[in-house]
Amino acid sequence: MFWAFMYWYFLGGGAAGISAGVLTPGAVEELSDRVAIVVEDPVRADAALSTLADLKKNAVAFEKTFAASGKAVKRSYRDHGADRAEIEAVLEQLNRDWERGQERALDLRFELREQLTREEWNALYSAE
Amino acid sequence: MKSSAGLSLTTVTTLVVVLLASCATLKQSPDPGKVQAQIAEARAQELELVRATVTDPARAERLLELLAERDRLVEKHARFLTAHRQKIAVLAADYDARREDFEVLLADFNRQRAAAQKETIDLVADMKATTTADE
Numbered sequence: 001m002f003w004a005f006m007y008w009y010f011l012g013g014g015a016a017g018i019s020a021g022v023l024t025p026g027a028v029e030e031l032s033d034r035v036a037i038v039v040e041d042p043v044r045a046d047a048a049l050s051t052l053a054d055l056k057k058n059a060v061a062f063e064k065t066f067a068a069s070g071k072a073v074k075r076s077y078r079d080h081g082a083d084r085a086e087i088e089a090v091l092e093q094l095n096r097d098w099e100r101g102q103e104r105a106l107d108l109r110f111e112l113r114e115q116l117t118r119e120e121w122n123a124l125y126s127a128e
Numbered sequence: 129m130k131s132s133a134g135l136s137l138t139t140v141t142t143l144v145v146v147l148l149a150s151c152a153t154l155k156q157s158p159d160p161g162k163v164q165a166q167i168a169e170a171r172a173q174e175l176e177l178v179r180a181t182v183t184d185p186a187r188a189e190r191l192l193e194l195l196a197e198r199d200r201l202v203e204k205h206a207r208f209l210t211a212h213r214q215k216i217a218v219l220a221a222d223y224d225a226r227r228e229d230f231e232v233l234l235a236d237f238n239r240q241r242a243a244a245q246k247e248t249i250d251l252v253a254d255m256k257a258t259t260t261a262d263e
Contacts, residue, residue, distance in 0.1 A: 080256055080260075084253055091249075095241070095242060095245075098241075099234075102234050102238075106227060106234075109220070113223065118223045122223065125220070
């Protein structure tokens with residue numbers, strides 16, 4: 001009965017909290033659409049879109065990890081006799097994966113920045 | 129009965145989420161007054177369900193205290209998440225933002241999340257200890 005409470009808030013805030021705001025697949029798709037409009041140089045546009053595709057892959061992979069951990073948490077919380085050590089182990093692993101995902105997202109965010117001019121970057125974000 | 133109890137307990141949390149989310153964005157904001165009224169109604173149903181399901185009055189009262197603590201935890205963490213997302217959105221849009229700036233915010237996010245996970249595990253352990261497996 002505490003499942004939704006756990007999943008939404010204490011695993012990190014639901015889908016929008018997965019990347020701590022650095023990226024979500026939806027946000028990456030929106031940025032990709034804008035790159036195609038804002039970046040006129042086809043070579044840099046392709047490079048930026050490739051980086052964004054990697055970002056999306058990273059986000060989707062973490063969503064799967066998050067969902068799998070969520071199932072384990074759900075099982076444990078629904079089982080009145082479940083050992084808390086089991087859920088702690090699941091969350092520790094999830095948190096390690098989470099931090100790796102954040103590092104990768106930051107790598108790609110700064111890779112994208114190097115591919116764009118200041119004006120292009122501002123144009124991408126001013127559309128939000 | 130079990131499924132309706134689960135639904136009610138989930139409803140309170142979901143409504144708090146909706147209300148707090150509406151504070152974070154001007155887009156698609158629900159009517160806060162209406163959501164507050166829904167929260168109050170769901171909480172009343174929750175109270176009724178706990179009293180109907182947990183037959184021992186002392187344990188029922190204890191469970192209600194724990195549910196109130198749950199609400200406080202949800203609201204505290206939701207407010208943190210809302211503030212965090214606003215900060216990181218500003219940073220993400222800043223061409224001159226440094227990696228260290230992101231790392232500081234993410235480290236804080238990770239610490240807060242881990243603390244919230246621990247608080248929740250403790251709370252749910254207390255809830256399990258307060259109820260029987262059948263309840």
